[in-house]
Amino acid sequence: MKKHLKILKCYFRLNLASAVEYRASFISQAFGMALSNSTFIFFWWIAFSQLGGNIADYSFLDVIFIWAVTSTGYGLSKIFFANASRITQLISTGELDTYLLQPCNILLSVISAGTTLTAYGDFCYGIILMAIGYTRDIYAWGWFIVGVFIYGILLTAITVFTHSLSFYMGDATVLGALSTEFAINFAIYPEKIYAPLIRTLMYSLVPVGIAVHIPLSLYREFSFEVTLAAVVTVIGYCCFTYWFFGRGLKRYESGNMIATRI
C-alpha cells in the first residue's frame, strides 16, 4: 500500500510537471473550464428566479450541492486518473506493454499515468460553489467531501469498465465517452426529472446517483441503511471493475505501434 501511494504521488508530480510545462495553456484551460461551468449555474439561477420554489423537489441550494460534488469529483478523477479514458487506445496500440513490464499494480499504474488540464478548473469550481452556497455549514461540507470522493472513484471505475470492453469487443471509445456523458448528466440534474428506468441506471450500471443524490438526501436526513447500501454498492462496483479489467488483460494481444509517453 505504501509503495502504491508513493507511485501515485510520483505520477501526480510528473503529471503536474508535464501540465505546467506549457504554463499559459494550463492556466487558460483550467480557468476557461471554471468559467464555462459557471454559465450553467447562472441558467439554473434564472430558472429558479422565474419559477420560484423547487424544481423536481430540488431547491437552488440543492442544485448548487449536486453541481459542486459533480464538478469537484469529476476534477478529482481527471486530475489523478485521467488515463482511464485512454485504456482503449492503450489496448489497440499495444501501449499497455510498458505497464505490464513494471512490478506494480497494472490498473493503478495505467489510470494514474495521465492528467487533464481542464480538470483543475472543474476541481476548484465545485469548491467555489460550496463556499458561496454553504459557507459555514460544516455538515454540508462533510457530505460534500464524501460525495466528491465517491464520485471521483465511481467515475474512474465507470470509465475503466466501459473502456475494458475493448478487450472483449474491440474499440470501445464511443461507449467510454457515452458513459462519461451519462455520469455527468445523471449527476447535475434533479433525479426526479428522469424516468424510473433511467433512475435505475443511475444506481446500477452508471451509479453516480450514489455519489451525488444520496449524499444530498443523507445531508437532509441521515439513514444508516441507505449509507450501508451505498457503501456496499460502491465497493461491489469497484471490485467488479477491477476483476473485469484483469480478466480482459488475459485477452490482450499487444501490438508494435511506435509509442511515446506524454
Next chain:
Amino acid sequence: MAIIRTKDLTKTYHTRIKAEGLKAGFSSLLKPEYKDVTAVNGIDLEIEKGEIIAFIGPNGAGKSTFIKMLCGILYPTSGEISVLGMSPIEKRRSLTMKIGTVFGQKSQLWFHLPALDSFTLLAAIYEISDAERTRRVGELSERLDLTEFLTTPVRRLSLGQRIRCEIAASLLHEPQLLFLDEPTIGLDIVGKQAVREVILESNRDRGTTVFLTSHDPMDVEHLAQRTVVIDNGKIVVDASLEQLKREYIKERVIEISFVTPQRLPQLDNVKVTVEEGGLKVRLMVQDNLEEILRNLSTLEGIADITISHPPMEEIIASIFRKQGEVG
C-alpha cells in the same frame, strides 16, 4: 543453470477474417468468420545465465510474440515457460523486478519531462531508495554519457540520446536479464556503437543475460555469442556465431589488390567483381577455395590479399533463402 526455459511454447491468435469491399464488410458484421494464426509454434529453448542471445528472423516470424510471452505480456496458448525460475504469468510482478526491457518502439520516458524525472518514477516503481537512485543514476550517466542532457525534456533529445536514456531506464534496477527488442532501430553508427558497448559492459561486469532481437546484422555480429533463427514460429537454427559461419556459409570472399591491372585466369564457380580498372578484384568462392588459391598464385604484382567470411547480413539472408528453398 538455465535462466530461460521454454517447452513446446505455442501462441495462436484467433483472428477475424475481413474480406474486401462494403458488401463483404456487412456480411462479416452479421456472420463473422475467424481463423487461427499460429505465431509461435512449439518452441523449445534453453538459455544459460550470462549468455548473449541474438534472436533473429524475418518480419512476422514470431520474434516479438515469443519475447512478449517471456516477459509476461502475452499469455501462451500452450506449453511451458520458466524465466529466472518463475512463470511469467503467475509471478509477473516478481519477475519484472528482475528483468529490464528496451523495446525500441515503445518508450518508458515521459515525452515532455527530463529523463531524470522518469528515473525518479521508475525508482519508486522498483522500490529503489533515494540514496541508491542517486548513486545508480550517477553511475549510468557516466557510463552512457548522459550528464549533459539529463535535465533536458525528452522531446528535445536526439534519437541516439533518447535511446541511451531508455537503456539507462532499463538498467536502473540492475536487472539479471535484459530483453532488447530492436534497441538500435533508427540510430546512426555512433549511436549504435554506444548502445552495443553498454550492453557488452553490462554483460561483462554484472553477468547480465541478454536476449536480443534485431534486424541489424551488425548487432548480432558485435554482441551475440549464440544465434537463434526463427521462421514461421519455429526455431530453424540454434548455433554459436562461429558455427553459424562455418556450417551455414560455405562461401569465402577473396579480395586482391594489384600493383598494375591484371587479367584473371578462367575460374569455375566464382563470382568476380573487378574494381578500379582491374587494380582490385573481389571473388566470391564456393567450396573450391584451395583450387582457386592455387590458380591465383600464378598471378604477378599482387599488393595485398585477404580472405574473409561474407558480412553477417549475407549470412542471415543466406539462412533465410535456404529455409525458403527447404520450405
